Amino acid sequence: MTARTLARALLGRRARLRWVHLVLGGALLMPFWLVAALVVLPVAGGGNAFLGSSVAAQFGAYAVALPLAWVAGLFPLVRPLSVGMARALCGVDGARFADGPARGGAARRRTAGWFTLHVGVGGILSGMLLALPPFAVSVMLLPFAPGLRDWLRLPASLDTAWALALAPFAGLAMLLLLALCATAAGALLARCAPVLLGPTPADRLAAAEQRAAELAVRNRLARELHDSVGHALSAVSLQASAARRVLDSDPAFVREALAAIEDTTRRTVGELDAVLGLLREGDTAAKAPAPTLADDLPGLLDRTRATGTAVTAQTGVDAAALPVLVSREAYRIVQEGLGNALRHAPGSPVDLRIAVSGDEVEIVLENPLSPGSPAASEGSGPGARPGSLTGSPAGSRSGGGHGLAGIADRARLLGGSASAGPCGGPGEAGWRLAVRLPLTPSGGGTR
Structure with missing residues (x-):
């Protein structure tokens, strides 16, 4: 040395x-x-x-x-x-x-x-x-x-x-x-x-719980952004495409499409600001409340129909009587289901059913599939049935997005279940999304 x-x-x-x-x-x-x-x-x-x-x-x-x-x-x-x-x-x-x-x-x-x-x-x-x-x-x-x-x-x-x-x-x-x-x-x-x-082991456990809580918040924000922005972009894309095709022949339709685009983007910007507000450190401004079935289900259906998609809705439930948490998650599930239909089967009619069965709310969305889509070929057998969204391959849809996984997470956090997959027989291939949410949420649904 x-x-x-x-x-x-x-x-x-x-x-x-x-x-x-x-x-x-x-x-x-x-x-x-x-x-x-x-x-x-x-x-x-x-x-x-x-x-x-x-x-x-x-x-x-x-x-x-x-x-x-x-x-x-x-x-x-x-x-x-x-x-x-x-x-x-x-x-x-x-x-x-x-x-x-x-x-x-x-x-x-x-x-x-x-x-x-x-x-x-x-x-x-x-x-x-x-x-x-x-x-x-x-x-x-x-x-x-x-x-x-x-x-x-x-x-x-x-x-x-x-x-x-x-x-x-x-x-x-x-x-x-x-x-x-x-x-x-x-x-x-x-x-x-x-x-x-x-x-110590207790410190490591507390740190792991903190990381899990932060990850849950990030996943929630990702789901909110995916559902609201994804649905809006799909709707706006179809509305703009339809307006472009009839720009010279049907000015009235073009005006309606532009008005629908304006309304959709305005609402989406508000929802986007509310979600991003959660990320602003020290932001004490009042946040816009998350939409629920009671607040905006008719508006959601109208905006979807404005794209030229025929939506048949059967709502055998008093949305105002639902718990706020259930109503909020149900709204996002319906929004994502309609957005999937717009993206993967544009122009196909959608059938929506919301009903109370016992102590659960049941949400079912069905729509025909395009004849050449991979999901349509999966559903060509008489025994084709929807699969669970807990990891089954049937729970994936052509396009590789994360919307169905987000639906599964929403249902799981409330103690419910979700399934999706091809349905119908030969020549009648369709897609079916079925979600059941308990009226009394359990698990981690108190986010």
């Missing part, structure tokens, strides 16, 4: 930061030491409460202060403070530390152990930093200041020419020893910090 490497290890930036960390530990020990000194020093027979007491009494107060520090370390907020100091000063990767207050007895005990170790080692080293440098400098000056010999009360055996000649080297050795002790103590704390302040 070269002199430069040794100097960097003892006095480099990392070493200096660790020295500061140790001195902070010594400062944190002082209140506990003072409380212990009020009890220990008088019992030990020290003349003065703090100054002039024996070394044994000083270490006795230190020994009593450590259990007091351990008790203080049990408080949950000690961990964030300790982690903050360790991250900034110990030179350890911050990702190895736990975040937040200590959860559970194991985390509190580990934090208390770290706090005791930090203040204990820091207290010893702080005492050495206060006492040893002045003494070492005094020893180095012995050959040049005879008065220091009496002040230090050196034994006669050390008051020789050889001893005085070696005194400067002895002083330098003391300072080097102090640097080595500080470096070793800093390295010890850096090694123990991730072990005692790292995440």
